[in-house]
Amino acid sequence: MGNKDSYLDDNFDEKIEELDKISEQELLRIEVNEQLEESINELNALKDQISQKDSATLLELCKDNVIETITGQFGLASLFINSQDGGNVTTTHNFENGVTATKADEQKYNAWQENKKKDWQDVRKGTGYDKPLPKKRKEAFQTQDVIIDEYTGRPLPKDGRAQLDHIVSASEIENNPRTNLFQTPEDRAKMATNDKNLAWTESSANQSKGNKNWKIHFQATP
Numbered sequence: 001m002g003n004k005d006s007y008l009d010d011n012f013d014e015k016i017e018e019l020d021k022i023s024e025q026e027l028l029r030i031e032v033n034e035q036l037e038e039s040i041n042e043l044n045a046l047k048d049q050i051s052q053k054d055s056a057t058l059l060e061l062c063k064d065n066v067i068e069t070i071t072g073q074f075g076l077a078s079l080f081i082n083s084q085d086g087g088n089v090t091t092t093h094n095f096e097n098g099v100t101a102t103k104a105d106e107q108k109y110n111a112w113q114e115n116k117k118k119d120w121q122d123v124r125k126g127t128g129y130d131k132p133l134p135k136k137r138k139e140a141f142q143t144q145d146v147i148i149d150e151y152t153g154r155p156l157p158k159d160g161r162a163q164l165d166h167i168v169s170a171s172e173i174e175n176n177p178r179t180n181l182f183q184t185p186e187d188r189a190k191m192a193t194n195d196k197n198l199a200w201t202e203s204s205a206n207q208s209k210g211n212k213n214w215k216i217h218f219q220a221t222p
Contacts (some may be wrong), residue, residue: 092178120171164199
């Protein structure tokens with residue numbers, strides 16, 4: 001009789017353990033189903049707001065927008081604004097090839113092409129890529145005890161040898177199709193002279209870099 005009772009006790013414990021596992025699986029299944037249902041509802045809501053054409057464009061733009069952080073922050077926002085307003089969307093790829101969906105985008109493209117024909121220094125000055133720099137230098141000389149070259153780590157004298165460099169060059173920003181499609185000239189100048197895109201460096205290094213990307217510049221420097 002004792003062996004039988006022991007068997008029943010062991011069997012009962014096993015059944016309880018199995019029931020616990022089934023309960024855990026059922027709870028997990030319920031949780032997954034709830035999350036899946038929530039995701040499906042969100043997708044359906046997004047589909048109702050954005051046309052099939054614009055949805056495809058969004059995917060293309062997401063893939064196309066993997067560029068420098070400094071130049072990537074403006075793309076999707078403008079596209080969503082156009083989609084919500086029911087307007088046509090010009091993709092960066094089409095814009096670069098002169099294919100535009102709206103008259104406004106066509107005017108942006110024409111202005112971009114006209115600037116390419118002009119002397120770069122005239123475009124640079126007219127857009128204001130250097131306008132805030134003298135004031136920023138003066139304020140830094142007055143408030144900072146030491147100016148450090150952010151590329152070499154060496155201290156810089158507080159004179160003309162200490163310059164503020166555009167990390168992503170003004171030329172790169174001006175010639176980028178995305179910036180011309182999604183930003184005004186004023187926006188491009190603000191982005192170029194944002195503190196996050198400025199670095200202190202020695203004047204000769206800044207001049208040798210010119211309009212080149214720093215990565216390309218250093219790769220080409222022996």
